[in-house]
Amino acid sequence: MTTTTPSTPEQRDDHRPSVHPGPSTPRWPRGARTIRYGGDYNPEQWPEAVWREDVALMRDAGVDLVSLGIFSWVLLEPRPGQYDFRGMDAVMDLLGDAGVDVDLGTPTAAPPAWLWDRYPDEHPVTRDGVVLGRGSRGLLSPSGPGYRAAAAAVTEQLAARYAGHPALAMWHVHNEYGAPISESYDVHSVRAFRAWLAERYGSVEALNAAWGTTFWGQRYADWAEVDAPRTAATTVNQAQRLDFARFTSDALLACYTAERDVIRQYTPDLAVTTNFMATNCPSLDYWKWAREVDVVANDHYLAAERTDNHVLLSMDADLTRSLAGGRPWMLMEHSTSAVNWQPRNLAKRPGELGRNSLAHLGRGADAVMFFQFRASRTGAEKFHSAMLPHAGADSRVWREVVGLGADLGRLAEVRDSRVPARVAVLWDWESSWAQDLEWRPSVDLRHRERTEAWYAALWRRGVTIDFRHPSHDLSAYDLVVAPASYLLRAQDGAALTRYVDGGGHLVVSFGSGLVDEHDAVHPGGFPGPLADVLGLRVEEFLPFRDGETGTLASGGTGRFWADDVVLEGAVPVDVFVDGRAAGQPAVTRNDRGTGSAWYVSTALDDGTLDAFVGDVLVAAGIAGDLLPEGVETVERVGEDTRWRFLFNHGDGAVELPDGLAAGTDVLGVLDDHGDVRVLPPGAAAVLASEV
Ligand code: GLA
Numbered sequence: 001m002t003t004t005t006p007s008t009p010e011q012r013d014d015h016r017p018s019v020h021p022g023p024s025t026p027r028w029p030r031g032a033r034t035i036r037y038g039g040d041y042n043p044e045q046w047p048e049a050v051w052r053e054d055v056a057l058m059r060d061a062g063v064d065l066v067s068l069g070i071f072s073w074v075l076l077e078p079r080p081g082q083y084d085f086r087g088m089d090a091v092m093d094l095l096g097d098a099g100v101d102v103d104l105g106t107p108t109a110a111p112p113a114w115l116w117d118r119y120p121d122e123h124p125v126t127r128d129g130v131v132l133g134r135g136s137r138g139l140l141s142p143s144g145p146g147y148r149a150a151a152a153a154v155t156e157q158l159a160a161r162y163a164g165h166p167a168l169a170m171w172h173v174h175n176e177y178g179a180p181i182s183e184s185y186d187v188h189s190v191r192a193f194r195a196w197l198a199e200r201y202g203s204v205e206a207l208n209a210a211w212g213t214t215f216w217g218q219r220y221a222d223w224a225e226v227d228a229p230r231t232a233a234t235t236v237n238q239a240q241r242l243d244f245a246r247f248t249s250d251a252l253l254a255c256y257t258a259e260r261d262v263i264r265q266y267t268p269d270l271a272v273t274t275n276f277m278a279t280n281c282p283s284l285d286y287w288k289w290a291r292e293v294d295v296v297a298n299d300h301y302l303a304a305e306r307t308d309n310h311v312l313l314s315m316d317a318d319l320t321r322s323l324a325g326g327r328p329w330m331l332m333e334h335s336t337s338a339v340n341w342q343p344r345n346l347a348k349r350p351g352e353l354g355r356n357s358l359a360h361l362g363r364g365a366d367a368v369m370f371f372q373f374r375a376s377r378t379g380a381e382k383f384h385s386a387m388l389p390h391a392g393a394d395s396r397v398w399r400e401v402v403g404l405g406a407d408l409g410r411l412a413e414v415r416d417s418r419v420p421a422r423v424a425v426l427w428d429w430e431s432s433w434a435q436d437l438e439w440r441p442s443v444d445l446r447h448r449e450r451t452e453a454w455y456a457a458l459w460r461r462g463v464t465i466d467f468r469h470p471s472h473d474l475s476a477y478d479l480v481v482a483p484a485s486y487l488l489r490a491q492d493g494a495a496l497t498r499y500v501d502g503g504g505h506l507v508v509s510f511g512s513g514l515v516d517e518h519d520a521v522h523p524g525g526f527p528g529p530l531a532d533v534l535g536l537r538v539e540e541f542l543p544f545r546d547g548e549t550g551t552l553a554s555g556g557t558g559r560f561w562a563d564d565v566v567l568e569g570a571v572p573v574d575v576f577v578d579g580r581a582a583g584q585p586a587v588t589r590n591d592r593g594t595g596s597a598w599y600v601s602t603a604l605d606d607g608t609l610d611a612f613v614g615d616v617l618v619a620a621g622i623a624g625d626l627l628p629e630g631v632e633t634v635e636r637v638g639e640d641t642r643w644r645f646l647f648n649h650g651d652g653a654v655e656l657p658d659g660l661a662a663g664t665d666v667l668g669v670l671d672d673h674g675d676v677r678v679l680p681p682g683a684a685a686v687l688a689s690e691v
Pocket residue numbers: 175176299301333339340371381384
């Protein structure tokens with residue numbers, strides 16, 4: 001293999017998001033200025049008579065957009081190069097005549113059996129060497145030349161045929177890249193990984209240095225010796241695994257952009273996207289992906305058994321809006337009721353379908369779509385809910401679907417408004433890839449767990465946040481929270497320091513700033529590039545036993561972790577009074593000019609965290625009283641109108657506190673008792689007022 005000319009570190013570091021998040025060529029689906037409403041539509045599973053019934057029902061419910069053809073490759077191309085568009089033509093015409101627009105899928109997440117037969121060396125291979133077979137869905141090797149060529153060919157046929165069709169509003173490439181296939185250890189992936197490394201490092205010597213291969217005698221003399229980090233005797237080079245995770249995200253992204261670029265030749269003005277799974281896809285760096293889609297689209301499914309699943313929904317929606325750079329985004333899929341793939345598939349209770357939908361809307365979605373329109377009788381997803389359930393149109397779910405369509409009609413003016421936020425929470429897939437590898441100081445050091453804890457504390461105060469990558473411009477925010485930001489590049493640490501020096505407020509939780517982009521400990525120890533701004537050094541980690549806690553001077557408790565801290569300017573705010581960290585600070589504060597930097601060396605219990613967040617918000621000048629339990633609020637702001645969304649996730653009626661109760665009750669769900677406005681249990685309300 002030849003090596004490329006070494007480039008400068010800046011040129012090589014194309015693995016960083018740009019300063020601002022969001023699509024680089026933003027577009028919205030062509031057509032109606034409504035909150036788009038609909039879902040995946042799979043008519044190929046039904047005889048033609050049912051299609052007509054479906055379209056009539058869609059009109060009853062106000063459906064105006066469906067995602068079509070996502071898994072229909074073998075129907076469109078039954079034999080290699082032989083196409084049959086009769087069924088698709090008929091459905092496109094039927095939908096178009098009924099005024100239902102189409103988000104047309106490329107079918108490349110369902111490779112036909114003939115493709116599997118054609119390219120046996122492109123079957124995906126797991127880390128453990130298992131060669132995956134057909135009979136499910138997914139893709140062949142993301143780096144497989146045969147798969148890529150076939151995907152481009154069927155995409156081109158579709159684009160050429162439907163480019164001018166009146167029903168076509170946008171394109172839906174593939175389906176949920178990253179699931180069920182992400183990393184593949186087949187020969188094509190290994191070859192492509194070597195080329196990716198050569199591009200990134202320029203020389204094998206540079207690779208050896210970046211991966212620290214002197215350790216355990218792993219030095220490579222030639223690119224051909226470098227393998228994907230497949231299962232080995234014991235833990236595998238962690239920098240290598242981190243690079244393979246980066247490569248995998250890039251390889252799948254190349255699959256997406258290849259199809260997108262084919263489509264653009266035929267419909268340059270139509271939006272092209274693919275459906276993300278914002279907080280639930282561990283294998284794609286969506287900050288990079290979001291630049292390549294024209295509109296951010298997201299799939300979200302409740303973790304049914306978690307009692308805080310509505311908080312996780314909000315977090316997912318906030319991350320999606322952040323990926324969209326604050327622009328409206330599409331909720332491409334969620335469920336009307338139960339899914340079929342969790343251990344216990346709990347049905348949504350009356351009102352939950354609408355409450356979930358409006359929660360996404362409140363956080364910036366301008367399209368509300370479901371998987372799927374009509375429930376399947378056969379196949380793997382026959383127990384998955386749908387807009388039209390097996391029980392038919394005479395059912396609670398269908399009545400709620402129709403009711404939601406009407407509500408979205410009443411909320412049409414919300415479209416294109418924005419969701420303001422003064423707080424940013426850092427989110428970095430590369431950091432979580434590195435952090436979740438083996439042989440870390442504690443299994444309790446988890447970015448996801450810390451992020452959820454900090455997010456929930458801000459949510460309980462009705463404080464809206466944006467997620468940001470550490471390299472983004474953070475200057476617009478009054479407060480930045482870094483929850484277990486394990487991997488932090490030196491330049492990003494320096495930018496956070498400048499942010500505080502410029503008057504910003506920064507909260508850093510334990511386990512942050514430990515390693516650089518190659519998973520190497522920063523020179524000078526912990527917390528690396530944050531030591532200066534935090535005004536402290538961490539000499540040693542003090543992870544806890546499973547279940548162990550420590551008492552704090554404030555009366556609260558710390559869990560999971562503490563540090564041996566040397567204060568170098570910071571002042572202790574709370575201190576461990578017993579346990580393995582007795583005498584060590586649990587919370588510190590370092591004022592720099594009008595800015596401040598806080599370090600939290602342990603996982604605070606919820607009450608202590610709530611109080612701490614309250615103090616930090618005061619320091620940052622942000623209002624945020626604790627809301628009544630189970631109440632959620634978020635605001636969208638347009639040119640002349642602001643819409644306050646209010647949700648009661650609890651079982652009891654709630655009197656709205658002053659400051660949240662003003663405005664016109666657009667959906668008429670509040671109970672007004674004189675001056676007091678009451679949010680009924682399970683309700684979702686939208687209050688409109690002038691800006
Ligand atoms: C994903 C997929 C859909 C469907 C749903 C089921 O979101 O994109 O095709 O399988 O899950 O919940």
